[in-house]
Amino acid sequence: MQRLNKSNLDKLADTASLPGYDRDAQKAGIVHLGIGAFHRAHQAWYTEALLNKGAQDWQIIGASLRSPTVKNQLAEQDGLYTIVERGPEGEKFQVVGAVKDVLVGPESPATLLEVMSSPDIKIISLTVTEKGYCHDPATGNLNQSHPDIVHDLENPETPKSAIGYIVGALNARRQAGEKSFTVLSCDNLPNNGEVLEKVVLQYADKFDAELAAWIRANTTFPCTMIDRIVPATTDADRGELEGKLGLRDEGMVLAEPFSQWVIEDKFCSQRPAWEDAGALLVDDVHVYEIMKLRLLNGSHSLLAYAGYLAGFDYVSEVMREPVLAELCQVFMDREVGQTVEVPAGFDMEEYKVQLRERFANPGLKHRTWQIAMDGSQKIPQRWLQTLAAQLEGDGNIEYLCLALAAWIRYVSAVDERGQPIDVQDPLADDLKALVEANRGDAAATVAAVLGVKAVFPEAIANSEKVQTTTADWLARISEQGVLAAVKAAL
Ligand code: CS2
Numbered sequence: 001m002q003r004l005n006k007s008n009l010d011k012l013a014d015t016a017s018l019p020g021y022d023r024d025a026q027k028a029g030i031v032h033l034g035i036g037a038f039h040r041a042h043q044a045w046y047t048e049a050l051l052n053k054g055a056q057d058w059q060i061i062g063a064s065l066r067s068p069t070v071k072n073q074l075a076e077q078d079g080l081y082t083i084v085e086r087g088p089e090g091e092k093f094q095v096v097g098a099v100k101d102v103l104v105g106p107e108s109p110a111t112l113l114e115v116m117s118s119p120d121i122k123i124i125s126l127t128v129t130e131k132g133y134c135h136d137p138a139t140g141n142l143n144q145s146h147p148d149i150v151h152d153l154e155n156p157e158t159p160k161s162a163i164g165y166i167v168g169a170l171n172a173r174r175q176a177g178e179k180s181f182t183v184l185s186c187d188n189l190p191n192n193g194e195v196l197e198k199v200v201l202q203y204a205d206k207f208d209a210e211l212a213a214w215i216r217a218n219t220t221f222p223c224t225m226i227d228r229i230v231p232a233t234t235d236a237d238r239g240e241l242e243g244k245l246g247l248r249d250e251g252m253v254l255a256e257p258f259s260q261w262v263i264e265d266k267f268c269s270q271r272p273a274w275e276d277a278g279a280l281l282v283d284d285v286h287v288y289e290i291m292k293l294r295l296l297n298g299s300h301s302l303l304a305y306a307g308y309l310a311g312f313d314y315v316s317e318v319m320r321e322p323v324l325a326e327l328c329q330v331f332m333d334r335e336v337g338q339t340v341e342v343p344a345g346f347d348m349e350e351y352k353v354q355l356r357e358r359f360a361n362p363g364l365k366h367r368t369w370q371i372a373m374d375g376s377q378k379i380p381q382r383w384l385q386t387l388a389a390q391l392e393g394d395g396n397i398e399y400l401c402l403a404l405a406a407w408i409r410y411v412s413a414v415d416e417r418g419q420p421i422d423v424q425d426p427l428a429d430d431l432k433a434l435v436e437a438n439r440g441d442a443a444a445t446v447a448a449v450l451g452v453k454a455v456f457p458e459a460i461a462n463s464e465k466v467q468t469t470t471a472d473w474l475a476r477i478s479e480q481g482v483l484a485a486v487k488a489a490l
Pocket of ligand 1: 371372378
């Protein structure tokens, strides 16, 4: 079967929408670090809409900092790929041309640094996941003993981390007397721009204090709230699309119809008019970020751990189990929703209903296992900030503690049928060892896990209410299974 590429693109004119501009006449204005499925279905999709409206020189050079997978998928396709948008009403295909090229950091760090240093590039954006920030999630400080950070400080010309690349390229700009680029974090972290700025500056301070001062004076790090559900693409998805397009697309991504991007309007160099593609450019992203992280991602993680343990592979299946669907609603209404400020003119009730409909989208096969990944990096912003706010206001914490107990049960790495769980988490081994060392004693297990300082702030770790409520849940879900325990409590 032929691969999708620019010479056969026209064959798709009846099935898909196609790039409506001359791709060869475009220069790249953005380098994106971490060109996974999410970037292709989100930021690249917004940028594509602008290119289709006539915007010039905003194509994207994507970079992978680890594996050559995406390059292998897209190089033979001239950077083209399809977004399959799937909602309850059916599906739509769009071929996107915004990606000009894909580079792989480890194949040639010098090439990536050189491209990032070119004055044509106005924005370096990132989706490198929570752990890509090499920070300590509980404090936000750069983890100076992170192996990649240690490596990059010693070998600044061949970096491994996003931080090493960004500081290396900023250094080159400064030395060449060029303007800085804007550094745009698009990861699911609260204050993502500020988190990034802090680790970049802490790293730069160690590397060269004058460079750090230059970055402070010349570079901006806007915060963003990004939202679109984009499950990992599977071989089955690729096979199905091939049947529909008559061409093989290795780089396809699947996404829900909903999409939202709120961006702090703080760019030190030019930016695309993303507002013309539906993004919201605002002075303060904070309320949007908190609302999305706590309500969407917080509920997602709860559904992922509880759902996985109860035997469900996909979030849409979890939402079809009435007990867990009700749990999701109660979690939003009685706990999380109480801690979020509502952006002006926003209908919170409608937002919560819409979130549950999005989770239930039967067209998306979003694995509970995928969302369960990297819990130690996700939990602080998804649950713990909510928990801290509820503790302060003496609010309900029942289901936040259930969420914690389900996560602790999950990282034990054995499911409710005695099968092993492939726990993907930078702290997986430590967590498993803590649970094993205290096996059979829920209170001791909870105390040991809450003692992990990289994840849990003291106010939560030392709260007796959190300790006892979580231990109580852990004992119940270990004895009865999560579904029966939740059913009995609701
Ligand atoms: C999910 C997110 O994988 C996860 O942890 O919660 O990727 C989620 O689908 C997106 O943030 C939605 O915008």
